[in-house]
Amino acid sequence: MNGEIAAHQVFTKLRGIFAVYKNEHVSISSLSSKILNKIVVDLNTNFERKQKKMVRFLPVEKQPNLHQHQQSTDIQPLHSRSVIHKLQVADRIPVNVPDSFDLLEVQGPRYEVDHFELCTNHALDVNSSGIQLFGLQTTGISLLKQLFHMKIPRSYHLRGRFGLATTRFDGDSRVIAKFAWDHITKAKVETILGMLQGSHRNALLKSSGLDLESQLAYEILSKGLLKPERASGPIILSMTLKELDLPHFVLDVTCLNESCQYLRQVVDEVGSALRSSAVCTSVHRYRDGIFYATDDSTFLSRDIKVEKVIETMSENYSRLQPLLKQKSALFHELPSDAH
Structure with missing residues (x-):
């Protein structure tokens, strides 16, 4: 118990960015509520509440x-x-x-969920899993907005199954068709993935305003620092075959401006391009910018503790500074005709 630490001092430090692992079949709203409830209970229970x-x-x-x-x-x-x-x-x-009127038994808990603001970027949907970034209070929300406008790439593992077509491109919705898949090979899958990746990279270069043949475009793209200058739809930066055990497979996809449903549609496109069909049985985000689902700093919702959250948010702020400066410096130095 941290009785020597005043609750109001701890409250002022609860601001910044932290990552939480989201399980399948859990909505972002219910996860957010669980996080805030654990923070509020910990703050009211384990920190000193000075009587007025x-x-x-x-x-x-x-x-x-x-x-x-x-x-x-x-x-x-x-x-x-x-x-x-x-x-x-x-x-x-x-x-x-x-002041007896300020007793805990009279007033109740000093801090409530309404005293906090918690936001997300690129929220995972109910049927997906993986790392989810949260911004707490004004400072955290501001950092999330910066990351959003910087178009930080995210990476996913997409599990799929060839031979089926469903109403919503996932494994849980109604099957509407079945197709042969025994003609599919690893080489054919990799060829289709290369074609899709190439078309998306060209779209990214065009939306950035850079010369497609320039060395600058190559260097920026190779470092993963390219972002669309104009508003654009989802863009796939890389797409590789991680596993193939027909009819099942796993794709490793890194992208921008995506949604989980869009990624399921990509799996469907891969199946169609192979003259078959495919459904996405699992969407798992394992990386969001510099944050990974396997990092020690990524929380499980049951492990949320106020002191650990404050420590992690401070570390994350320090980790983000080089990235924010690197992105800012790179695009500041671009020639005017490249914007």
């Missing part, structure tokens, strides 16, 4: 004993003689004493 003071007029004959009471209680006399002279009423003197 009030002024009471005590009899003057009790004045000699005030210092004795002060050592064992929170009773404190008002030391200013001028104040005492002005406030003294008949045989009574003003003294600071604990």
